[in-house]
Each structure stands twice: as C-alpha cells, then as structure tokens.
Amino acid sequence: MVFGKKNYILLAISVGIIILGLLLMSGGGSADSTEFTAEIFSTRRIVVAPIVTLIGFLLIIYAIMAKPKNPDKGKEKDSNTTPQNK
Numbered sequence: 001m002v003f004g005k006k007n008y009i010l011l012a013i014s015v016g017i018i019i020l021g022l023l024l025m026s027g028g029g030s031a032d033s034t035e036f037t038a039e040i041f042s043t044r045r046i047v048v049a050p051i052v053t054l055i056g057f058l059l060i061i062y063a064i065m066a067k068p069k070n071p072d073k074g075k076e077k078d079s080n081t082t083p084q085n086k
Contacts, residue, residue, distance in 0.1 A: 004069060014059035017056035018060075021049050021051075021053030024048060024049035025053075
C-alpha cells in the first residue's frame with residue numbers, strides 16, 4: 001500500500017481544514033449589487049481565512065510526503081539472510 005492509515009487520516013483532516021478556510025472566506029455580499037458594504041473587507045476574510053486555507057494545503061503536502069511505517073520491512077530483511085557456514 002502506498003499510503004498508510006496515518007496518511008489517509010491527515011489527508012481527510014487537511015481537506016476539512018481547507019473547506020473550513022473557504023467557508024470563512026464566503027458570504028458578506030449585499031442584497032443590492034450597487035451598494036457598497038465594508039463587511040467584505042473584514043479581518044476574517046482577508047487574514048484568517050487565507051491562513052487557515054494555506055495551513056490546510058501545507059498539511060496535504062506533508063500527508064503526501066510522509067512515509068508510512070512498514071512493520072514488515074524488518075521481517076523481510078531477517079528472512080532473506082541466511083547464516084553462512086565456515
């Protein structure tokens with residue numbers, strides 16, 4: 001298996017964080033398109049949401065790059081070695 005259980009869990013968490021960041025960016029539009037509302041320039045939409053989304057993308061990169069622990073690797077090494085008689 002290419003990914004381990006840890007990788008899949010980290011991927012799911014990071015996708016959730018990205019969705020949260022995108023939800024934080026949304027909303028705040030006015031009912032009238034000709035009317036200006038300063039709510040679109042709130043700190044939540046300009047600062048917090050992009051940082052949350054960036055953290056989610058960085059976590060996805062880590063989840064893809066992290067090597068899963070392979071408990072069978074040590075067993076393969078021992079089974080391939082044979083004692084030499086001298």
